[in-house]
Amino acid sequence: MAKRGANTYRNPSYLESSVGIFMFFCSWGIWWSFFSRWLTDPTKGLGMTSAQQGAIYSVNSLATLIIMFVYGIIQDSLVIKRRLVIVVSVIAACVGPFAQFVYAPMLTAGGTTKFIGVLIGSIVLSAGFMSGCSLVEALTERCSRFFNFKYGQSRAWGSFGYALVALIAGHLFNMNMMYNFWLGSAFGVGMLCVYVFWRPAAQREEMKKDADPNAPHSNPSVKEMVSVLGMGSLWAVVVFIFFTYTFYTVFDQQMFPNYYVSLFQTQAQGNDWYSTLNAVQVFCESAMMGVVPVIMDHIGVRNSLLLGAVVMFLRIGLCGVFHDPVMISVVKMFHAIEVPLFSLPIFRYFTLHYNTKLSATLYMVGFHVAASLGQTVMSTPLGLMHDKLGDRPTFFTISGIVLVALIYGFFIIKKDDQQVDGDPFIRIKDRKKAEAEVSA
Numbered sequence: 001m002a003k004r005g006a007n008t009y010r011n012p013s014y015l016e017s018s019v020g021i022f023m024f025f026c027s028w029g030i031w032w033s034f035f036s037r038w039l040t041d042p043t044k045g046l047g048m049t050s051a052q053q054g055a056i057y058s059v060n061s062l063a064t065l066i067i068m069f070v071y072g073i074i075q076d077s078l079v080i081k082r083r084l085v086i087v088v089s090v091i092a093a094c095v096g097p098f099a100q101f102v103y104a105p106m107l108t109a110g111g112t113t114k115f116i117g118v119l120i121g122s123i124v125l126s127a128g129f130m131s132g133c134s135l136v137e138a139l140t141e142r143c144s145r146f147f148n149f150k151y152g153q154s155r156a157w158g159s160f161g162y163a164l165v166a167l168i169a170g171h172l173f174n175m176n177m178m179y180n181f182w183l184g185s186a187f188g189v190g191m192l193c194v195y196v197f198w199r200p201a202a203q204r205e206e207m208k209k210d211a212d213p214n215a216p217h218s219n220p221s222v223k224e225m226v227s228v229l230g231m232g233s234l235w236a237v238v239v240f241i242f243f244t245y246t247f248y249t250v251f252d253q254q255m256f257p258n259y260y261v262s263l264f265q266t267q268a269q270g271n272d273w274y275s276t277l278n279a280v281q282v283f284c285e286s287a288m289m290g291v292v293p294v295i296m297d298h299i300g301v302r303n304s305l306l307l308g309a310v311v312m313f314l315r316i317g318l319c320g321v322f323h324d325p326v327m328i329s330v331v332k333m334f335h336a337i338e339v340p341l342f343s344l345p346i347f348r349y350f351t352l353h354y355n356t357k358l359s360a361t362l363y364m365v366g367f368h369v370a371a372s373l374g375q376t377v378m379s380t381p382l383g384l385m386h387d388k389l390g391d392r393p394t395f396f397t398i399s400g401i402v403l404v405a406l407i408y409g410f411f412i413i414k415k416d417d418q419q420v421d422g423d424p425f426i427r428i429k430d431r432k433k434a435e436a437e438v439s440a
Helices: 012-032 035-040 050-078 083-093 095-109 111-146 151-175 177-197 201-211 222-230 232-242 256-261 267-299 301-321 325-332 335-353 356-389 391-412 428-439
Strands: none
Touching: 012 035, 012 083, 012 095, 012 111, 012 151, 012 177, 012 201, 035 050, 035 256, 050 083, 050 111, 050 356, 083 095, 083 111, 083 177, 095 111, 095 177, 111 151, 111 335, 111 356, 151 177, 151 267, 151 335, 232 335, 232 356, 232 391, 256 267, 256 325, 267 301, 267 325, 267 335, 267 428, 301 325, 301 335, 301 391, 335 356, 356 391
């Protein structure tokens, strides 16, 4: 592995990983941020009910659940090789023609054709984006450990890319949603070029060492990867994620966009404002990707995860309390710290308490697969509840579920000094205390 202490911004692997994840989030965010509006909008989209939309999200999440587990196993065996990410890049590059010529026509056809379209869409969109997201993040995190840069700094470029495209996503949606999908393809081509042609010298050298049959290998055995499923402590964390981060999609993608747009006089005005708000929020999220590691240094990994759940509980609950666009916009900004408080500490949690060779499998199973399973189970019933009871009762119900999960997490999430089977984590105050004792 590379020596520690290199200048991050002159680190070729940091630059390559950052541009790659930037392109991916641009390709995804340009259409994903308005996917819910496209499914439900009666004039600009397909005019589905919340229950119908929930069914599509459930099927998408089920496909993600399966594909993500496969991705984790394959990427752990590949270590830092990019073969799987290149496949994801190809799918991202094809999202425009797929949406226009296959997905949209099948969803509007009705009957059996619509059902087949939902299934095909779940495979393509999951393999390219929902599962692809965790794969790109896992590869980036692993490269950060191999080539001496901070994962949070690189991941911040993904949020920055999402924020940039979110600025124009609403305006494009008001014209034609297909523009969003086709621009997603353009960014997908850029992503493909990064992962095919940009290979820093340090990465080439590491791959040569890994290919040497006499060299010690960092990839885990199949037995080690399958053993992940038997880890009781991991499944305890899965339950916590199931009842918390699940709502990133169920609430924030299925329900919040339509709710926010409904607060304005016209849907076109609401779409424009939602696009701007989403962009501002994700810009702030990008900045927080650099701040959260500092927070972790002070309060620890476990407390950071629990803090993320507290922010989610407050954010969703307050969306039920307030019902004017100004206050809801303020509450939405809580999201800027919530996402980093889940995504960065959970990665560190797995590399702290488990074998780091299994980081991709653990991240995908323990975090994204858990959330996808929650989305599969909850999307349709919460969509039905939303259709029947409306916004506020549904929001309070979701917030209550998160609160129960937070209490559960307080008891089951391991402290930073328990079961340290990976890289130890020492808070700043503990490091200073140890240094003081040595100097004394």
